[in-house]
Amino acid sequence: MNFELLAQLTIAGIVLGSFYALLGVSFGLVYQTSKIFHLANAIPFAAGGYGAVWSAEVLHLPLFVALAFGLLMAVVFGLLILFLGYFPVMRRNGALLSLFLVSLGITVAFPNLLQIVFGTENIPLRTYNSEGELSSAFDNRVFSSGFLTITLIDVLKIIVSWVLIIAVVVFVKRTRSGRSITALRTNPTMATAVGIDRKRVYILVFALGSFLAGVAGLFVTAEFVASPVMALQWTIVGFIAVFFGGIGSLVGTAFGGLVLGLLSSLSSLYLPVNYSPIVVFASLFIILLIRPQGLFGKASV
Amino acid sequence: MTIDTQRNGLVVQNLYAGYGKRDVIFDVNINVLPGEIVGVVGHNGAGKSTLLKSIFRSMPIARGNINFGQLDLTKKTSPYVVAQGISFTPAELPIFRDLTVQENLELGAFSIKKRATYWERLHEVTEIFPVLGERLKETAGRFSGGQQRQLSIGMALMTNPKLMMLDEPSLGISPSVVQKTFQVIRDLAKERDSSVLIVEQNVKAMTQIADRIYVLRNGEVVLEETREEALSRDDWWDLF
Numbered sequence A: 001m002n003f004e005l006l007a008q009l010t011i012a013g014i015v016l017g018s019f020y021a022l023l024g025v026s027f028g029l030v031y032q033t034s035k036i037f038h039l040a041n042a043i044p045f046a047a048g049g050y051g052a053v054w055s056a057e058v059l060h061l062p063l064f065v066a067l068a069f070g071l072l073m074a075v076v077f078g079l080l081i082l083f084l085g086y087f088p089v090m091r092r093n094g095a096l097l098s099l100f101l102v103s104l105g106i107t108v109a110f111p112n113l114l115q116i117v118f119g120t121e122n123i124p125l126r127t128y129n130s131e132g133e134l135s136s137a138f139d140n141r142v143f144s145s146g147f148l149t150i151t152l153i154d155v156l157k158i159i160v161s162w163v164l165i166i167a168v169v170v171f172v173k174r175t176r177s178g179r180s181i182t183a184l185r186t187n188p189t190m191a192t193a194v195g196i197d198r199k200r201v202y203i204l205v206f207a208l209g210s211f212l213a214g215v216a217g218l219f220v221t222a223e224f225v226a227s228p229v230m231a232l233q234w235t236i237v238g239f240i241a242v243f244f245g246g247i248g249s250l251v252g253t254a255f256g257g258l259v260l261g262l263l264s265s266l267s268s269l270y271l272p273v274n275y276s277p278i279v280v281f282a283s284l285f286i287i288l289l290i291r292p293q294g295l296f297g298k299a300s301v
Numbered sequence B: 001m002t003i004d005t006q007r008n009g010l011v012v013q014n015l016y017a018g019y020g021k022r023d024v025i026f027d028v029n030i031n032v033l034p035g036e037i038v039g040v041v042g043h044n045g046a047g048k049s050t051l052l053k054s055i056f057r058s059m060p061i062a063r064g065n066i067n068f069g070q071l072d073l074t075k076k077t078s079p080y081v082v083a084q085g086i087s088f089t090p091a092e093l094p095i096f097r098d099l100t101v102q103e104n105l106e107l108g109a110f111s112i113k114k115r116a117t118y119w120e121r122l123h124e125v126t127e128i129f130p131v132l133g134e135r136l137k138e139t140a141g142r143f144s145g146g147q148q149r150q151l152s153i154g155m156a157l158m159t160n161p162k163l164m165m166l167d168e169p170s171l172g173i174s175p176s177v178v179q180k181t182f183q184v185i186r187d188l189a190k191e192r193d194s195s196v197l198i199v200e201q202n203v204k205a206m207t208q209i210a211d212r213i214y215v216l217r218n219g220e221v222v223l224e225e226t227r228e229e230a231l232s233r234d235d236w237w238d239l240f
Helices: A003-034 A039-058 A063-092 A096-118 A152-174 A176-186 A188-193 A198-223 A232-245 A250-269 A273-290 B048-056 B078-083 B101-108 B115-128 B130-134 B145-157 B175-192 B203-209 B227-232
Strands: A126-128 A134-136 A142-145 A148-151 B010-019 B022-032 B037-041 B061-068 B086-089 B163-167 B195-200 B212-217 B220-226
Touching: A003 A039, A003 A148, A003 A152, A003 A176, A003 A198, A003 A232, A003 A250, A039 A063, A039 A096, A039 A126, A039 A198, A039 A232, A063 A096, A063 A198, A096 A232, A142 A152, A148 A152, A152 A176, A152 A198, A152 A250, A176 A188, A176 A198, A176 B101, A188 A198, A188 B078, A188 B086, A198 A232, A232 A250, A232 A273, A250 A273, B010 B048, B022 B037, B022 B048, B022 B061, B022 B195, B022 B212, B022 B220, B037 B048, B037 B175, B037 B203, B048 B061, B048 B078, B048 B086, B048 B163, B048 B195, B078 B086, B086 B145, B101 B115, B101 B145, B115 B130, B115 B145, B130 B145, B145 B163, B145 B175, B163 B175, B175 B195, B175 B203, B195 B203, B203 B227, B212 B227, B220 B227
Parallel strands: B037 B195, B037 B212, B086 B163, B163 B195
Antiparallel strands: A126 A134, A142 A148, B010 B022, B010 B061, B212 B220
């Protein structure tokens, strides 16, 4: 066993798993509460990245303001999908299949819209420097210790992802608004019976979920580039984390994402790197066979 | 009959409601006076639950009017109805099974913003149902059917409702527990001068508690009787 490689892959797995956990909680918040298979979570993801890139280049915003603008765009686009896409369908019949088809349509159309507005090329995150020139916004430094290396973005991915996940879990558990999410998630009929406004809760979870998706989009844009097709593969990973970790629990989803990331990374010890997506899907398939409620989910009604 | 909405508690007039374009209840007229316990009985599919959900405004109505005191609830939503002092306890899964008893009671008091009021009500409810007080931290799903029913009524009481609407509260619990539960409901209603509207298939249990009974058949009210009239009947089955 090559322990140096094992340690490096474990770190890579934690980075990847933390990112999966963030995406899983983003998708899980919406899915567990509304039961909408919100594939269009890809849109706030992309809106976060493009919002930051556009505001930095066109509005000349400094880095942190541009990132905040990206997050704002993520939430705005997430809520636009809810108000213009899902609510009208809910008012008509509310069938989950209809809502999924709306989501699918938006997800397919949005990259084309991005291409029309921003062009087909990939766009890096750049800001204006003191000389008034556009330059790379982010210096992704590499930290080394012995045989281990990790980049600044990777460190931020771990810290930011878990801070946000813990904040969301505490919010859901400890606050009145958070309890309304739990109520709607676990028993929608009773949630209505105790006077919870379903529409308000949907707005809350879509705003929160879109914010988290926007953070994920910013990470990808800062590390690589913003591109019209940047979001879909990551969104799919998000819902795999939900079903892998446990449908009924945000904590389960988060740890499911972490385990999934570690499995994906550590599989490189024995398999070529390009097998890792297969490992991810195979793991989900096995879990669905032996523990349909997910790795950390409870078998309940 | 002219109905005085100032004096009356709940007044439902000419109500039509259903699912999609298909009405399930037709031209329903019922009322519940302050302090009165009113039962609605009928066979499966008669439209009893639809009637309660329509009054609670958790499903759309096609035509008709719903008034509570001076308030017109016809175009309102459930959160508004709860805020006006009306509680609704559904027939199935009337609690949050995965949450603790205390979390359930907290959610029962969701419409109450003052924390002090919540603690006051929690104290009252645990005095009425001591088992809830003894097992506040336990997961509610572990409770027996009867205890879950008590919890559901406790959740409704957290808002100190002026009108409690209960959908088949005898469902899934033994006859002795039904009797005790109904006695508690009756005592509470009389003590607090609050109204109760109960939907039931268990006619015998209903005659023990209700002051007045409506019979619903195929979505229409076919009979209204006082408790005494209902108790003097030899056979109920011909009404269904």
